[in-house]
Amino acid sequence: MxxxxxxxxxxxxxxxxxxxxxxxxxxxxxxxxEFQTIIGLVGDTSKIDEELRGSLDIVESVxxxxxxxxxxxxxxxxxxTIVKVGDxxxxxxxxxxxxxxxxxxxxxxxxxxxxxxxxxxxxxxxGGAFKPRTSPYDFQGLKAEGIEYLIEAKKETGLPIVTxxxxxxxxxxxxxxxxxxxxxxxxxxxxLLKELGRIQKPILLKRGLCATVKEWLMSAEYIMAGGNENVxxxxxxxxxxxxxxxxxxLDLSVVPVLHELTHLPVIVDPSHATGSARLVKPMALAxxxxxxxxxxxxxxxxxxxxxxxxxxxxxxxxxxxVMGSVRHIIGK
Ligand code: PEP
Ligand code: MN
Numbered sequence: 001m002x003x004x005x006x007x008x009x010x011x012x013x014x015x016x017x018x019x020x021x022x023x024x025x026x027x028x029x030x031x032x033x034e035f036q037t038i039i040g041l042v043g044d045t046s047k048i049d050e051e052l053r054g055s056l057d058i059v060e061s062v063x064x065x066x067x068x069x070x071x072x073x074x075x076x077x078x079x080x081t082i083v084k085v086g087d088x089x090x091x092x093x094x095x096x097x098x099x100x101x102x103x104x105x106x107x108x109x110x111x112x113x114x115x116x117x118x119x120x121x122x123x124x125x126x127g128g129a130f131k132p133r134t135s136p137y138d139f140q141g142l143k144a145e146g147i148e149y150l151i152e153a154k155k156e157t158g159l160p161i162v163t164x165x166x167x168x169x170x171x172x173x174x175x176x177x178x179x180x181x182x183x184x185x186x187x188x189x190x191x192l193l194k195e196l197g198r199i200q201k202p203i204l205l206k207r208g209l210c211a212t213v214k215e216w217l218m219s220a221e222y223i224m225a226g227g228n229e230n231v232x233x234x235x236x237x238x239x240x241x242x243x244x245x246x247x248x249x250l251d252l253s254v255v256p257v258l259h260e261l262t263h264l265p266v267i268v269d270p271s272h273a274t275g276s277a278r279l280v281k282p283m284a285l286a287x288x289x290x291x292x293x294x295x296x297x298x299x300x301x302x303x304x305x306x307x308x309x310x311x312x313x314x315x316x317x318x319x320x321x322v323m324g325s326v327r328h329i330i331g332k
Pocket of ligand 1: 102128132182183184185206236272
């Protein structure tokens with residue numbers, strides 16, 4: 001349920017309304033826009049008598065929100081959410097580019113790539129330390145050591161770092177990580193999502209392999225319901241019937257759909273979506289053209305010998321070329 005407040009409502013009136021709503025056992029989500037202040041009510045609102053609420057002198061109108069996602073809903077928060085990450089941010093007018101290797105392989109490797117992607121215009125460094133691999137016999141990442149190398153690369157370049165978490169017990173290792181990634185395979189690991197709701201760090205929530213938009217937004221809701229509103233959504237392709245030429249199907253239509261449904265920023269990962277380096281550029285440009293708030297792109301200093309996802313990794317030169325064309329499309 002949302003209550004749109006009348007123009008000229010004072011802070012004191014808002015505060016007493018907030019206290020009253022909380023005394024009804026509901027959570028309050030306050031959104032102060034340039035022109036309107038909206039109070040979102042989360043919880044079982046059936047107890048609240050709309051007549052009574054409507055008659056309060058500071059409330060202009062009261063509407064029920066039918067979608068099951070509340071905090072993530074744009075109706076609760078008409079303005080775009082801008083997630084602050086170090087000196088940069090994701091959402092609003094900023095176009096974010098998170099680039100780097102699939103997995104951190106050594107300190108030298110990640111520092112070299114960090115410098116190159118920064119020079120080409122990336123705003124953040126990505127790199128997997130804990131890797132969710134389909135086979136238990138494949139390289140599983142350098143784990144804590146990998147995070148240390150990312151922190152070194154951040155010191156060298158100033159780029160904020162993004163890396164994936166697979167187990168909430170590892171959270172202490174992520175203290176200096178700027179954005180915690182929840183991978184496609186963990187999108188519905190609800191216990192992990194609840195833990196991430198208890199912190200304030202930005203969370204990059206990738207779309208599950210077969211997740212519907214509603215399921216994805218409900219996963220964001222798990223994080224937000226705990227009090228962490230710093231959620232960034234990332235489309236990375238979904239499973240379909242044909243994986244012969246593309247690894248997944250990049251669902252770009254979700255970009256405008258999500259911009260309608262939610263205030264959270266939406267970025268696109270053309271690397272995992274296509275699985276092929278030569279398809280990354282056209283899909284990155286298409287994503288930029290349809291309004292994504294940013295991109296996540298895998299870049300490697302030696303793709304042929306990468307320990308993970310080499311086929312989809314761009315060389316540093318290819319990345320620089322993509323960035324040039326992306327800038328063209330976004331006009332920056
Ligand atoms: C990754 O970003 O390296 C990754 C494993 O992505 P996804 O969860 O989208 O497969
Ligand atoms: Mn990868």
